[in-house]
Amino acid sequence: MDFTRRDFPEGFLFGVATSSYQIEGHRFGGAGPTHWDSFAxxxxxxxxxxxxxTACDHYHRWAEDLDLVRDLGADVYRFSTSWARVLPEGTGQPNAEGLDFYDRLVDGMLARGVKPAATxxxxxxxxxxxxKGxxxxxxxxxxxxDYTEVIMRRIGDRVWSAAPINEPWCVGWLSHFEGVHAPGLRDIRATARAMHHVLVSHGRAIExxxxxxxSNLGAVCNFExxxxxxxxxxxxxAATRYDAIYNRFFLGGLFKGAYxxxxxxxxxxxxPTGWQxxxxxxxxxxxxxxxxYYTRKLVRHVDGPWPHTGEAPTRLPLTQMGWEIYPDGLRDFLIRNAREYSGDLxxxxxxxxxxxPDTHNTPDGPRIDYLTSHxxxxxxxxxxxxxxxxxYVWSLMDNYEWSLGYEKRFGLVHVDFDSLARTPKASYQALARWWRA
Structure with a gap:
């Protein structure tokens, strides 16, 4: 990896990201059941x-994990709070243990000179x-x-940035139309309402x-x-329709007030009635x-019901997820999104x-090449x-990869899911050398 911080604008921030359910260990600390527990x-x-x-047992090992963030030289740690850890029933009485955990976590980041970026x-x-649907x-x-007010009254005075909902497409389409994620539905009416309610919920949380x-509030969308x-x-x-569903629906709502x-x-x-x-x-x-951003799709027309979209095979290299490696898509989204939606933000x-599919001693060259090209x-x-x-790199450590369990390893840090030992990979070491240069 042949970069240093001097190769990027002054003040440019580097970081790593994780999410609560994927690393914390949901059975600990009084968290309530989630639809992912039922789905799994x-x-x-x-x-x-x-x-x-159990995941990575970050609930108990958070200090060790924040040391890894600090030693990497990261400026920012993007983490998420668990609704069911804060409010086990979704509403009503907060869970004191959950609020205390996020207190400790945010204070731990600040003590290590790391900016807390909350989702x-x-x-x-x-x-x-x-x-209830x-x-x-x-x-x-x-x-x-209501959940936003409970958690942010507790930690909002110390987080550096905050965003309401990670990847609305996954929450709405992947989970309600394709059925790949919890709640595992394949229902066009459920999809329409979920996609719209996600955006209304985002707006309410910002308010x-x-x-x-x-301040320093944003939206986090995923793009293909x-x-x-x-x-x-x-x-x-078909490709235009795929782009509209995946990429332009949510940006259109957020920035143009139109789908x-x-x-x-x-x-x-x-x-829903009155959605406009x-x-x-x-x-x-x-x-x-x-x-x-992770990949692109080659999209072809398929017969049958709307949306008439299907995936064609690619000849480019693939990741362990089977996703095409296409860094030009990241460049093009950054340019297009600014020009067509977010402007100077x-x-x-x-x-x-x-x-x-790496182990604790894998050379890790493919990940280093991927990060370098992007x-x-x-x-x-x-x-x-x-x-x-x-x-921000996804992810700090290997973790629970949703419907794919613990097989797919995105981490800069290897996790042995039997012993839960953490071992920095070569990609971690490479990033640390130039983030700390």
């Missing part, structure tokens, strides 16, 4: 029916709210606003945090570059935009990284005028 307990949903009950929701919905329920924005005097599999008009149309026509042709009849009136809330002013690459893409975007202000 259902045969066929998760590899070996693995769940986040309020990274997919682990309290089961009590899932029982979860993101399909029109009361979700109120429930989420609550502003009322608490907080969509390239037509051929020049055939039907493949071009793309290509999405409304499928979801429009299923959106919610854009004033959804468009709550932001201080930055977060971009999570700072953009942070809030997640970027790769899964690789950092070059960030430099190219900056040179083209995109206001990129930071780059």
């Amino acid at each position: 307990a259902t045969p066929g949903n998760v590899v070996r029916a693995e769940d986040g009950a 309020l929701y990274h997919w682990e919905l309290p089961q009590a709210l899932a029982d 979860g993101w399909r329920n029109a009361d979700m924005p109120d429930w989420f606003a 609550v945090m502003r009322s608490l005097g907080m 570059w969509a390239t037509p599999a051929s020049d055939a008009p039907e493949d071009v149309a 793309p026509a290509e999405v409304l042709e499928g979801l429009g009849p299923h959106l 009136d919610d854009f004033a809330t959804i468009r709550a002013p932001l201080d930055w935009l977060g971009v999570n 700072p953009i942070f690459v809030t997640e970027n990284g790769m899964a690789n 950092l070059r893409a960030v430099q190219e975007a900056i040179a083209a005028g995109a206001p990129v202000a930071g780059y």
